[in-house]
Amino acid sequence: MGQRVPEHFEQSDVRRAAEGDHAAFERLYREHVGRIHALCTRMVGSDVADDLTQEVFIRAWRKLDGFKGQSKFGTWLHRLAVNHVLSRRETIRRRESKQAFGEGILSRVVAPPRRSSGHALDLDRAVRRLPERARDVFVLFDVEGYSHDEIAEALGVSVGTSKSQLHRARMLMREQLD
Amino acid sequence: MTYKDNEHPEWTDRLSDFLDGGLDPETHAAFEAHLGECGSCRGVLEGLDEVRRRAAALGPIEPTRDLWAGIAATIRAPAAGAAEGATVIALPTAERARPDIGSRRSHRVSLSSMQLVAASLVLVVGSSLATLTLRSQSPTSTPPVAATGSEGVIMPAGTAAPPPADLALELSSLEQALAEARGVLDPNTVRILERNLSVIEQAIEDSHRALMQDPENAFLAEHLDRVYHRKLEYLREAARVVESAD
């Protein structure tokens, strides 16, 4: 791959994983899964977050060759996750509207109690109730720390729209948390 | 849109910009002056700031089950995922093959990659479905017991719960039918089946384990029974989908 050997331990795992080392990739997975799963949960919902998280890591594995190390692996992975979530959401919506094959059964089988502090749980519930566009911007800006420029590009909207949706989201969140 | 106690929308509408430092210095100063004398706007600002601070403090959410086994199964069997342009059987949950997934292949997976999928299934699901695929010569139905000799990542050997007697026969014959159909199934479909079944198997496993710890608990016993019924429903539905795709 012609990459310089980095000092950072994680970067050496990235390099090993790109060469096909499953154990190195598993270490990367363990390190980052919580953040990726959180993104999926907040943007699309807990019922599909597991699937999406798996897809993100499978996709990352297949694209590792293209990761040149200009950014941190976590940053690269997270961006990949944002794009994946946005592009998959349409399919998921179609699937949900069809009352998908087995999904009802699955959701009745699996009712995982979320372990989380009450405070964070309330906030996450409020996030889930936001309108989709406002939620996207809120999660990406206030939770994940992306800039309006980056968000506007990812969502295909103007910077002004990103700003106004953020404000709308915060106002709605404020009402819900009162 | 109307907000509670939002007396000065011309100010409050830009309070997020103010908070995020997005105003030019002159406007920023004007905001500070207004906020100094307007309790209503100050209240809104404090609320927004609290939302912002709490959002920034939100942490990771760990999945409640281990997702690695499913990922490992897929990345260890690259051929199974590399089916761009495949004839996707119309399971509503089937995701369309994406353009960057891999090279073009015929719409039927080769035997060896099917065996890989099956092998990874033993790893992920530990279900008799995989066992049956590997022992497809044996027509006798086998109750769904975790495959012995599997790596037991998810299902440690000896913890598998036998299904209720009244369901065992139908479960195993449906599993066998699906195992036989597997050879002509699109890899995506296999993956979805595999994933969904692994969720169900995990639920069976979890409730069985809970029952072992508390064998007198009627609620847990009933729950386990219910999960087995769900599995049956799921397999019936899968079998219908597979049949209609023939």
Ligand SMILES: [Zn+2]
């Ligand atoms: Zn005011």
